[in-house]
Amino acid sequence: MYDRILLPTDGSEEIEPVIEHAVELAAHHDATLHALYVLDTASLNSLPMETSWDTISSILEEEGTAALDVIEAYADEVAVERKIVEGSPSRRIVQYAEDEGMDLIVMGTHGRGGIDRLLLGSVAERVVRTSSVPVLTVRVGGQ
Numbered sequence: 771m772y773d774r775i776l777l778p779t780d781g782s783e784e785i786e787p788v789i790e791h792a793v794e795l796a797a798h799h800d801a802t803l804h805a806l807y808v809l810d811t812a813s814l815n816s817l818p819m820e821t822s823w824d825t826i827s828s829i830l831e832e833e834g835t836a837a838l839d840v841i842e843a844y845a846d847e848v849a850v851e852r853k854i855v856e857g858s859p860s861r862r863i864v865q866y867a868e869d870e871g872m873d874l875i876v877m878g879t880h881g882r883g884g885i886d887r888l889l890l891g892s893v894a895e896r897v898v899r900t901s902s903v904p905v906l907t908v909r910v911g912g913q
Contacts, residue, residue: 772799776872776903778806778863780893781837784910785878789844791908792876796848801873804851805841806866807834808859860896867903875903878910 777792779785796803809830834854842850855862867875879894898905 772796772801772873774804774870774872774874775799775801776804776806776863776867776870776875777841778808778859778875778877778893778897779837779841780859780878781807781833781840782910784880787910788876788878788908789841791906793841793845793848795874795876795906796845802849802851803841803845804853804866804870804872805838805845806863807837807854808862809834809854809856810859811856859893860900863893863897864901864903867901872903875901875905877905877907879907880909880911 772795775792775796777789779789792803795801809827831854838852838854842852853866855866863875863877866872875897877894877897879892894905894907898907
């Protein structure tokens with residue numbers, strides 16, 4: 771049923787249960803797990819002009835690599851393809867899933883509601899609303 775599963779990560783420690791769930795699904799279906807880290811370049815627009823893009827980019831690349839390393843460590847018996855891309859996280863996740871023919875997206879959600887959701891928005895919510903690929907959300911953060 772699932773041959774290609776997309777697991778976007780933000781590198782947070784809270785994502786551990788999401789990784790475990792995606793790895794179990796991939797193992798059960800003998801699927802390839804696609805680990806994706808999006809460098810959120812949109813959030814960098816508020817940085818002072820004197821900030822060096824090369825320095826920031828390098829730091830973000832290191833964070834992305836470390837986040838993908840964690841996924842690979844969990845997925846020792848599952849094939850993993852790694853990718854780091856730049857852009858708006860929700861748009862790039864949906865674009866990657868559709869362009870690469872994913873069968874499922876597995877991602878975390880904080881389960882926020884009310885004013886928190888309105889103020890903070892939700893990458894997971896935007897992915898669910900815009901993706902033509904099915905999305906499985908796993909609640910993280912103990913809420």
